[in-house]
Amino acid sequence: MADRPSLHVLGLGLIGGSLLRAAAATHDVSGWSPSADTRDAAAADGFRVVADPETLLEEADAADGLVVLAAPVTAFGDLLRRVDAVAPEVRLTDVGSVKAAVEDQVEALAPTARFIGSHPMAGTQHSGWAAGSADLFTGAAWVTTLTEESDLDTWMYVADLALGLQCRVVPTEAPAHDSAVALVSHLPHLLALALAQVGADGGPLALSLAAGSFGDGTRVAATRPELIRAMCETNKKALVPAVDAFLGVLGVGRGSLASTGSLVKLTEAGHAGRMQFEQRGGGLELLTLSGDDLIEQLLSVGASGGHVTAVRREGDDGPEVDAYYPAYDDD
Amino acid sequence: MADRPSLHVLGLGLIGGSLLRAAAATHDVSGWSPSADTRDAAAADGFRVVADPETLLEEADAADGLVVLAAPVTAFGDLLRRVDAVAPEVRLTDVGSVKAAVEDQVEALAPTARFIGSHPMAGTQHSGWAAGSADLFTGAAWVTTLTEESDLDTWMYVADLALGLQCRVVPTEAPAHDSAVALVSHLPHLLALALAQVGADGGPLALSLAAGSFGDGTRVAATRPELIRAMCETNKKALVPAVDAFLGVLGVGRGSLASTGSLVKLTEAGHAGRMQFEQRGGGLELLTLSGDDLIEQLLSVGASGGHVTAVRREGDDGPEVDAYYPAYDDD
Structure with missing residues (x-):
């Protein structure tokens, strides 16, 4: 201490x-x-x-x-x-x-x-x-x-x-944080809310046939509305573009379904995205960082999905940081 | 037998x-x-x-x-x-x-x-x-x-x-079935796919910060793409309007956030929808149905969120059906 x-x-x-x-x-x-x-x-x-x-x-x-x-x-x-x-x-x-x-x-x-x-x-x-x-x-x-x-x-x-x-x-960096949580936390809350509303608007038959996918997709809509508002409204600047990115992807899928009848792109890209999420954190290796550009190195750790596991304010080589960092193949 | x-x-x-x-x-x-x-x-x-x-x-x-x-x-x-x-x-x-x-x-x-x-x-x-x-x-x-x-x-x-x-x-009735499953099963799959794609497009930082709401919201995107396509593409006629209903609700929420900064309507309506889902099946009472308009009565059971629990092809009063049906208050 x-x-x-x-x-x-x-x-x-x-x-x-x-x-x-x-x-x-x-x-x-x-x-x-x-x-x-x-x-x-x-x-x-x-x-x-x-x-x-x-x-x-x-x-x-x-x-x-x-x-x-x-x-x-x-x-x-x-x-x-x-x-x-x-x-x-x-x-x-x-x-x-x-x-x-x-x-x-x-x-x-x-x-x-x-x-x-x-x-x-x-x-x-x-x-x-x-x-x-x-x-x-x-x-x-x-x-x-x-x-x-x-x-x-x-x-x-x-x-x-x-x-x-x-x-x-x-x-x-702060703006990167705000964009990231808009995508992976605030946007999912808005989708859950909109899905819950649309499902309930579908009437009693729809709700009586709802099962796993609807239950999972609306789970966080049970959160107290004021908590969701406090979280999402304060991040409006990053959340609006996140919603727009989502509307774009879903809109393209909708257009493809309506015109050609095919969902091949959306199903392939969405499945690949979920696999990336499930496999995140894989392939990281532990490195020790130090030097005059340590802040730049730290920002690179976060941007690449890594994280810090130890800090030494007075290491052998000045301030030192241990961090998990993605391993890159040589080829 | x-x-x-x-x-x-x-x-x-x-x-x-x-x-x-x-x-x-x-x-x-x-x-x-x-x-x-x-x-x-x-x-x-x-x-x-x-x-x-x-x-x-x-x-x-x-x-x-x-x-x-x-x-x-x-x-x-x-x-x-x-x-x-x-x-x-x-x-x-x-x-x-x-x-x-x-x-x-x-x-x-x-x-x-x-x-x-x-x-x-x-x-x-x-x-x-x-x-x-x-x-x-x-x-x-x-x-x-x-x-x-x-x-x-x-x-x-x-x-x-x-x-x-x-x-x-x-x-x-068949069209009511198709619309209901479009809303509560096929639409949630498309949302999970689009969210997984948008989240992965956000890069490694976004995926590394993803937790419960993103995990729940993308879970069914792990389903094999060809199974999702078989399900959704064959129900195109009902699914396109379901996607449009969703795009409408999310679009209004997006507009309100961007213009007034408020998500009050979406959070309240979405929360209410989720509560309806969690409480579905409550307040049903068991009734015995029979008579010349039995098919009409059966369709009413399904439309109101009820279900059939027993059938007797030769009851005292001709064909008879026991069904859970919503109880209505007298007032």
């Missing part, structure tokens, strides 16, 4: 509360919530809680610790202004599910903070301090966003934290 | 072969396949096999038994011509996955056959005699298609067969 930074969490809902619990085993942790009830509950569970964000930021600054924005994204503006006023160069991350907009906000409101974006891809249908758990993050992907200008040392703090929580650390 | 009709199965692949095995416990069964190897395999397993369709049809006619077309739909034309030549008024059903086109074909090629369409909604990824099993149909929906002009007595033969195989018997 001695060489690990202290962790200071702003917001103690499902994610922030789980983070406080999970990191307590390896880090000095403290937290703050705007809700007195939540502060009392966290304190009653044995956690160090401070009364206001300023205190938390001052302590983080003094300890060179890592501040985590774990509030709803709508509260980020206010909190970032306080960061800039109290601890303008503090190490800072957030846990929001969209990343480019947060990066822009940090650039505008707390431009000198040493910021790395995070998106731990874990969650449940529940919310609030009581819903949190120390193992929420185990096995999840923890996306970290950075640019060539990012503070590599703070990235290492964040990666070390996520690795300690048993996450796969995926480095990427 | 004495009062049950003999069963004569033309085609001994997955469905026909399973039917032969499953019905052997309660019916006199015999079968035919165009493949000598398949005929030999079925005979070696102890089943009565005939050498040609004509023999099978003559025997069925003499016994007033039920002939089942269990060949690929592409072979129906040839077999129906033989029915018309050898046993023009035989009791006849089929097990194809689309129903209006088969009904039209029967009307054109074997117009005096006492025909009831069937679609047992069971199957596996495998095919051929060896893949069949006696419990393939257990718990499945067995759709029966009929019109006001259909032979009710033959419908009762078919329903009795399906009930003996532990199926839910769903009576409906």
Whole structure:
């Protein structure tokens, strides 16, 4: 613990509360919530809680610790202004599910903070301090966003934290993250919702004949609508093009079926896509990265489907990173 | 068994072969396949096999038994011509996955056959005699298609067969069946294929971040492409409007997201649709149906999401049917 930074969490809902619990085993942790009830509950569970964000930021600054924005994204503006006023160069991350907009906000409101974006891809249908758990993050992907200008040392703090929580650390640029989750998470939610609506519009006979494919295809439509909205509406900029890409592919399939009667292209390409998904992560090999272009190498790891498994801030060769990276054939 | 009709199965692949095995416990069964190897395999397993369709049809006619077309739909034309030549008024059903086109074909090629369409909604990824099993149909929906002009007595033969195989018997008109399965089975397959293609097009980062919603939404894209094509392309007439209905709903959601930033309508309607699916079959009550308009009553059972649980060809009040039917409130 001695060489690990202290962790200071702003917001103690499902994610922030789980983070406080999970990191307590390896880090000095403290937290703050705007809700007195939540502060009392966290304190009653044995956690160090401070009364206001300023205190938390001052302590983080003094300890060179890592501040985590774990509030709803709508509260980020206010909190970032306080960061800039109290601890303008503090190490800072957030846990929001969209990343480019947060990066822009940090650039505008707390431009000198040493910021790395995070998106731990874990969650449940529940919310609030009581819903949190120390193992929420185990096995999840923890996306970290950075640019060539990012503070590599703070990235290492964040990666070390996520690795300690048993996450796969995926480095990427913020817009690439937003496009990727639009395609593989937000779009599937919209498709499930639209399919559920169309199926129900088909009437009782249709629903009585529905089985596996309809059940699988609509499963996430059971998620609370406000949670889906919070996720999808904030990623509108990346989600609209994802929907358009889907509409294009389905539209071509529809046109082919209506005109020639054939679905050969859609069935072949879709099957191949599913096989790629099932085989992802295969053929990766473990490499050690270091050097002046380490950030560039990290971004390449994420872009190629790899992930980071260890970080050493002071390796033999300066900062070092172990990462799974796709193996390429020689030929 | 004495009062049950003999069963004569033309085609001994997955469905026909399973039917032969499953019905052997309660019916006199015999079968035919165009493949000598398949005929030999079925005979070696102890089943009565005939050498040609004509023999099978003559025997069925003499016994007033039920002939089942269990060949690929592409072979129906040839077999129906033989029915018309050898046993023009035989009791006849089929097990194809689309129903209006088969009904039209029967009307054109074997117009005096006492025909009831069937679609047992069971199957596996495998095919051929060896893949069949006696419990393939257990718990499945067995759709029966009929019109006001259909032979009710033959419908009762078919329903009795399906009930003996532990199926839910769903009576409906052929076009309604085709539209329903287009919505709840064929459309979900096309969506899974298009989503898998779009996700894979997103590259390795997208696939590495894909989790539950993408996995569920693309699961059936793993089905062999030729099986999806066989299912979907033959139901083109009903599937194109189903795709269009889906494109309309998703397009409206896309437009709302792009213009107002809100997904409130899509999330609410989709969630409500999924809840309807999860609660289907609730609120049904068991009724006994009989009378001159029994076919009309049966069609109403299917259209309202109900199903048949028992048939009595000679009840106290003529033919009688027990069916689950939606209970309506008095107010």
